[in-house]
Amino acid sequence: MRVPDSLTVVSNRQPYRHEYDTEAETNGNAEPDAETGTDTAAISVDEPTGGLTAGLDPVLQETSGTWIAWGDGDADFDVTDARDCVGVPPEEECYTLRRIDLSDDAVDAYYRGFSNRVLWPLCHGFAELVEERADDFEWYRTVNATFADAVAEHASSESVVWLQDYHFALAPRMIRESIPSSATVAQFWHIPWPSPATFEYCPEGKQVLEGLLGNDLLGFHVERYADAFLDCVRRYLPDAAVDRERRTVRYKGHTTRAVGTPMGVDADSYDQRARTADADRLHALFERYDIPQNVTLGLGVDRLDYTKGIPERLTALERFFEANPGWRGEFTFVQKATPSRTEIPAYARHGDLVRSEVDRINRRFGTDDWQPIVYTEDILPADDLCALYRHADLLIVSSLCDGMNLVAQEYVAASVDGDGTLLLSDRTGAHERLSENAISINPTAVDEFADRIEDALTLSPQDRARRMDALRKTIFENDIDAWMETQFEWLSRVHDGQWTAPNSQSGTDDAESGANSESDSDSGSHERTSLV
Ligand code: GDG
Helix, strand or coil, X not given: CCCCCCEEEEECCCCCEEEECHHHHHHCCCCECCCCCCEHHHEEXXXXXXXXXXXXXXXXXXXXXXXXXXXXXXXHHHCCCCCCEEEECCCCCCEEEEEECCCHHHHHHHHHHHHHHHHHHHHCCCHHHCCCCCCHHHHHHHHHHHHHHHHHHHCCCCCEEEEECHHHCCHHHHHHCCXXXXXXXXXXXXXXXXXXXXXXXXXXXXXXHHHHCCCCEEEECCHHHHHHHHHHHHHHCCCCEEECCCCEEEECCEEEEEEECCCCCCHHHHHHHHHHCCHHHHHHHHHHHCCCCCCEEEEEEEECCHHHCHHHHHHHHHHHHHHCHXXXXXXXXEEEEECCCCCCHHHHHHHHHHHHHHHHHHHHHCECCECCEEEECCCCCHHHHHHHHHHCCEEEECCCCECCCHHHHHHHHHCCXXXXXXXXECCECCHHHHCCCCEEECCCCHHHHHHHHHHHHCCCHHHHHHHHHHHHHHHHHCCHHHHHHHHHHHXXXXXXXXXXXXXXXXXXXXXXXXXXXXXXXXCCCCCCHHHC
């Protein structure tokens, strides 16, 4: 992997969180540190357990880089130095974690406000759920500026700064303007990008676009999101020169490249965990949730989010049981829904709707010894989740809009017996990669959706095995390591000024030649010399 020598990662969530261990405190076991007076014995550290954070942590360890993130643990700032930095992992201290201290008001406005009441619904096409509150955007700008200042303190002329996600739409331009021009600024946007017609509802749309165009490289899961981003730039920033073929934008003398690179999962770890899930673990899990042992099992694993299409899935299941009474008592659907962003009214309403639909359907079809839907909001340990994945005969992902969707990929990686079936919404980024061997669903066409559930349950064992085998090949070939390798390859190319656009026939850098006939408003003033 071509990892940059000087890498700075910026994300909202941190890889390590320090928390006071309340048990040690109450037992009186806490030992105050001789120098600081802090009860270090009473502090425990949460380590990264999954997803991108766990994938990036070893990379940062290898490069001795810097990770800048919100310090949300109650003991976080009792272990940092005067610059809010702490060496991590705790035992080895291979790289620097720089923590950003945010007030409750800042978190409420930046995270629960502009990020999740405006950008999240908008990017998923739910313009009607956009909720504008006074001050949220100003806080969002302030928090982005705080992160940008921290980046500037750590950056060198060789730095590659890699921001994660929609919490930082304004920071790239701020960073670009405050660090050496030879450094590289890049971002991965983990959620979809909307059409220009939807983006019109973004209250601060122009500033969001201008902020993102501070990046040298802007990554999305799939190319159609990158194209939608370029369409929005063309529509709402008429001074920008957009080259759709090369996927570049030249604006105020700076060139941004937009790419689509679908993210994978740590397939080996899901595979291993699923293989080691023994009968006792499964038995205990089934007992805990009252799941009958000898039924066909369906599974859904989602954050309790209105984008995930859970009510549509429940309606399709209801139709399925209506049309197929023979499956009553024979098929149980387990829905694991993790509550998230519950302070936001749209999420609270959605949670109520899902719970009441589950109750209604269970009252309609349930008997003394069988419920069609087993519903839990518990957060399961990864080993339990993998045991469920392995045992589930089918998994349903019915998102109405989803940047990628990792659950679909985790299920495939954990299907070590090769006999599960994936039903996958055609509105997920993952569908572009898995559609050939998954059963595709349109989540809003609920009658057809119900038919697809029946199809999945009646596939021949050979067809099921063939599909799963092909899916597993895809998932293992395109795992999180492969994705990171691609990211670092793009980053290195941009950093070294050797960019070749994804679909371009030309092997030369296109920063200048890519411009369309629209003129640059400030040509050349901020362009990094190595790129032109
Ligand atoms: C965003 C984008 C994109 C859930 N419950 C438990 C648990 N989980 C884990 C899953 C999975 C993750 O949460 C959910 O990931 P998704 O990709 O499905 O969805 P988002 O949270 O919306 O993620 C999405 C992703 O970013 C990455 O770029 O794919 O499109 O929306 O990893 O396993 N894990 C455990 N217990 C639970 O109860 N251990």
